Structure formats: C-alpha cells, structure tokens
Amino acid sequence: MKILVINAGSSSIKYQLYNMKDESVLASGRVERIGTESAIVTHEPAAGPGVREVSGILDHVTAVRRVLDLLLHREHGVVASIAEIEAVGHRVVHGGETFKASVLVDDEVKRSIRDLFDLAPLHNPAALMGINAVEQNMPNMPQAVVFDTAFHQTMPRHAYLYPIPMALYRRHKIRRYGFHGTSHFYVSERAAEMIGRPIAELKMITCHIGNGASCTAIQGGKSIDTSMGLTPLEGLMMGTRSGDIDPAVVPFVMSKEELTLGEVNSMLNKHSGMLAISGFSGDMREIVEAMEDGDRNAKLAFDMFCYRLRKYVGAYAAAMNGLDVLVFTAGIGENSAHVRKAVCEGLTFLGVQLDETANQRHSKDARFISAPDSRVKVLVVPTNEELIIARDTFRLVSERKAAGDSPVSRGQ
Numbered sequence: 232m233k234i235l236v237i238n239a240g241s242s243s244i245k246y247q248l249y250n251m252k253d254e255s256v257l258a259s260g261r262v263e264r265i266g267t268e269s270a271i272v273t274h275e276p277a278a279g280p281g282v283r284e285v286s287g288i289l290d291h292v293t294a295v296r297r298v299l300d301l302l303l304h305r306e307h308g309v310v311a312s313i314a315e316i317e318a319v320g321h322r323v324v325h326g327g328e329t330f331k332a333s334v335l336v337d338d339e340v341k342r343s344i345r346d347l348f349d350l351a352p353l354h355n356p357a358a359l360m361g362i363n364a365v366e367q368n369m370p371n372m373p374q375a376v377v378f379d380t381a382f383h384q385t386m387p388r389h390a391y392l393y394p395i396p397m398a399l400y401r402r403h404k405i406r407r408y409g410f411h412g413t414s415h416f417y418v419s420e421r422a423a424e425m426i427g428r429p430i431a432e433l434k435m436i437t438c439h440i441g442n443g444a445s446c447t448a449i450q451g452g453k454s455i456d457t458s459m460g461l462t463p464l465e466g467l468m469m470g471t472r473s474g475d476i477d478p479a480v481v482p483f484v485m486s487k488e489e490l491t492l493g494e495v496n497s498m499l500n501k502h503s504g505m506l507a508i509s510g511f512s513g514d515m516r517e518i519v520e521a522m523e524d525g526d527r528n529a530k531l532a533f534d535m536f537c538y539r540l541r542k543y544v545g546a547y548a549a550a551m552n553g554l555d556v557l558v559f560t561a562g563i564g565e566n567s568a569h570v571r572k573a574v575c576e577g578l579t580f581l582g583v584q585l586d587e588t589a590n591q592r593h594s595k596d597a598r599f600i601s602a603p604d605s606r607v608k609v610l611v612v613p614t615n616e617e618l619i620i621a622r623d624t625f626r627l628v629s630e631r632k633a634a635g636d637s638p639v640s641r642g643q
C-alpha cells in the first residue's frame with residue numbers, strides 16, 4: 232500500500248510518499264510560500280533527479296495539485312497513476328480532549344478540528360486546508376489524521392490542570408495539552424529499542440528542540456508531563472516564541488505599550504525567544520556562528536536556551552523520581568553538539584556523563600553520546616513523525632478494509 236503523508240502549515244506543505252511494504256520513502260518534498268507568486272516547490276524522488284521550481288501557488292488546493300503532478304511526472308514521478316496511492320495521512324497539531332488517538336477523517340472529525348481553531352490558530356486551519364485540498368484533488372481518498380496532542384493524553388490531572396479557576400477548564404477546556412507527541416513517542420520507542428530494555432521499566436526525558444521546542448517526561452512509555460501547554464507557546468525558549476514567562480507580563484505590557492491582544496500574541500509567538508535576545512535571528516545555526524565570532528547577544532540567547540532546557544530536565548527527573556534516558560531530537564537536538572554539551576554539563580549531579588568525542592561526531596543515525604559508565608544513557612535520535620503518521624494511516628485503513636468499510640470508529 233502506498234501512503235502519502237502531508238504536514239500542512241499556514242504557508243507550506245511538506246509531503247512524503249511511503250511504500251508500506253517496506254516502509255521506504257518513494258519521494259518527499261515541500262511547497263513553501265503558498266499564497267504568493269513566488270512559491271518554492273522542492274520535489275525529491277528516492278532515485279533520479281529532483282525538481283526545484285518557483286511558481287505562483289495561491290492556495291493549498293493548487294499546492295496539492297502540484298504535488299500530485301510531480302508524483303505522476305514522466306521524468307520525476309514515482310507512481311503511474313493516482314490510484315496507486317491508497318490513503319493520505321495528515322499531521323494535525325491540536326486534537327484537544329476529543330482525540331486520544333489517530334482517526335480516519337469524516338465530517339464529524341473535520342468539524343472537531345474546526346472547533347479547535349481557537350486553541351491552535353496558526354496550525355489547525357492549515358491542517359484542515361490540507362485535508363480539503365486532498366478531498367478536492369483526490370475524491371473519495373481515505374484520509375487519516377494524527378494529532379500532536381494525542382500522546383500526551385496520558386498525563387495525570389495534577390500535571391495537565393492549571394491552578395486557575397476550575398470553571399475555566401469546565402467551560403473552555405483550558406489545560407495543558409502538549410505537542411510534538413508523535414515525535415516524543417517515536418524517539419522514546421527507538422531509544423528503548425537501542426538500549427535493549429522494555430520501555431515499561433524506563434524513566435526518560437525527550438527533548439524535541441527544533442523551531443518549536445518541547446521537553447517530555449516519559450515513564451513506562453507514557454507521557455506524564457510535557458513543557459508545552461494549552462498552546463505551543465509555553466515551556467522552553469524557542470526560535471521566536473518566549474516559552475515560560477510571568478503571565479502578569481501580558482497585561483502589564485498591554486497597558487504600558489498600548490498593545491492589542493493580537494499584538495501581544497504576535498510579540499510572544501513571533502518576536503520573542505532567541506530572536507528577541509540575539510537581536511538578529513531565531514535560527515540556532517546562525518546564533519552559534521555569531522557566538523563563535525564573539526557576538527555577546529548571541530551568546531546570551533544560546534546560554535538562556537540551554538539553561539532553560541536544563542531546568543526542565545531537572546524538574547522532570549524530580550517528577551519521575553529518577554532518570555534513565557535522556558534523548559535529543561529535531562533540528563537543534565540532532566545537529567548541535569554545542570547545545571547538547573551545554574545542557575548536559577550541568578546535569579552531572581543526575582548521573583549524566585557525556586562522551587565528548589561521540590557528541591561531536593556528525594551522523595544522520597540514532598546514536599549514544601553518553602560515556603560508557605554514565606548512569607543516565609544519553610542518545611541522539613533523529614525524529615520521524617512522518618513514519619508514525621504513515622503507520623497509523625496504514626493501520627486505520629487496513630482495519631476499515633478488514634471490517635468491510637463499516638462506519639469509522641472515533642478512536643477511544
């Protein structure tokens with residue numbers, strides 16, 4: 232079975248086409264700057280030459296049509312007909328309390344995703360646009376949705392509730408949800424496999440540090456706490472998001488600077504984090520480069536980023552009364568030896584001993600970076616959210632086929 236995985240953002244679509252027989256990737260690519268006359272399309276088949284083009288792509292429907300054209304292309308394509316693709320799986324960031332597992336898409340699921348727009352205004356509308364774009368370009372195609380929040384639905388109440396009036400939880404479902412769940416799940420399973428111990432007996436902390444960054448405490452394979460909250464703004468310092476701050480800053484700044492709700496929201500999501508502290512970039516690669524050239528603000532941004540992450544690792548070790556495994560993943564976690572070193576340096580009291588040579592070694596593979604006698608095993612595990620989406624989609628579509636196309640079940 233061939234499955235197309237789509238991760239739709241507000242102005243981009245990333246895709247991968249899987250052959251589920253051996254879970255190989257037949258082609259991958261992305262469409263960026265959707266909505267402009269200069270959208271960038273990058274298409275990479277597993278074999279043969281790829282495509283990079285700039286063209287006017289004004290909406291997600293057009294973007295998906297272009298992706299399908301490329302998958303079918305005489306020279307760069309990987310399938311002979313669209314009928315070879317049996318299902319499409321989507322990443323949806325917010326599933327609220329409605330979705331504890333992945334589900335097949337129907338009208339009710341689409342309605343629920345729409346109901347959650349308020350909680351993820353940057354992410355959920357884009358996902359729904361992706362689903363609708365597939366519907367229009369590939370009528371009757373089975374589609375599944377995999378939620379960033381689902382893995383964290385195991386958190387206990389004392390971890391997910393905020394100490395604010397309970398009426399707000401009852402009326403508006405204001406609570407911690409957590410994100411990047413697909414990634415935290417994938418890397419935790421992979422780390423347990425590499426260590427060769429059942430995940431049920433391990434206390435792990437997984438650090439997904441990319442543009443968005445979050446840290447999760449995983450005990451016995453279940454998320455028991457995570458740093459992102461109601462929205463992907465809480466927790467760690469990020470590229471352009473503040474992460475944790477005193478909530479009183481919001482009304483204070485609004486009054487002093489005469490900002491509207493929208494403006495303060497934009498300040499915290501788009502103009503804060505490493506971008507605000509460095510004064511020039513939210514991109515860790517550029518921060519590290521500038522720091523090495525002696526830029527003091529870049530150094531401050533780097534130090535704050537690592538310090539705040541280290542505090543979370545300490546807190547989650549306390550939440551689990553111990554730590555066996557520390558995992559780094561996503562763009563920064565997989566590539567920045569500097570960040571991993573700075574975070575681990577302050578964790579020797581927990582039993583974290585880095586192997587400096589292993590930490591510096593560049594590799595695309597999952598690997599250990601702790602010293603052989605380190606009590607806590609430290610690993611770098613490249614994330615693969617798309618593979619989990621493809622697997623869940625494959626399972627749901629196969630189950631429906633086996634049930635003879637009976638009505639779709641709604642997860643748990």
Ligand SMILES: Nc1ncnc2c1ncn2[C@@H]1O[C@H](COP(=O)(O)OP(=O)(O)O)[C@@H](O)[C@H]1O
Pocket residue numbers: 440441442443470513514515516517519561562563566567
């Ligand atoms: N070699 C590297 N050294 C330091 N940071 C890196 C390196 N490669 C990528 N990054 C950082 O990873 C981040 C992007 O992470 P990624 O997981 O790709 O983000 P996204 O959330 O967009 O998927 C950026 O801050 C980028 O600078």
Ligand SMILES: CC(=O)OP(=O)(O)O
Pocket residue numbers: 324379410411441442443444463
């Ligand atoms: C939820 C979230 O922050 O996602 P991303 O890292 O893709 O921005």
Ligand SMILES: [Mg+2]
Pocket residue numbers: 441442443561
């Ligand atoms: Mg990401």
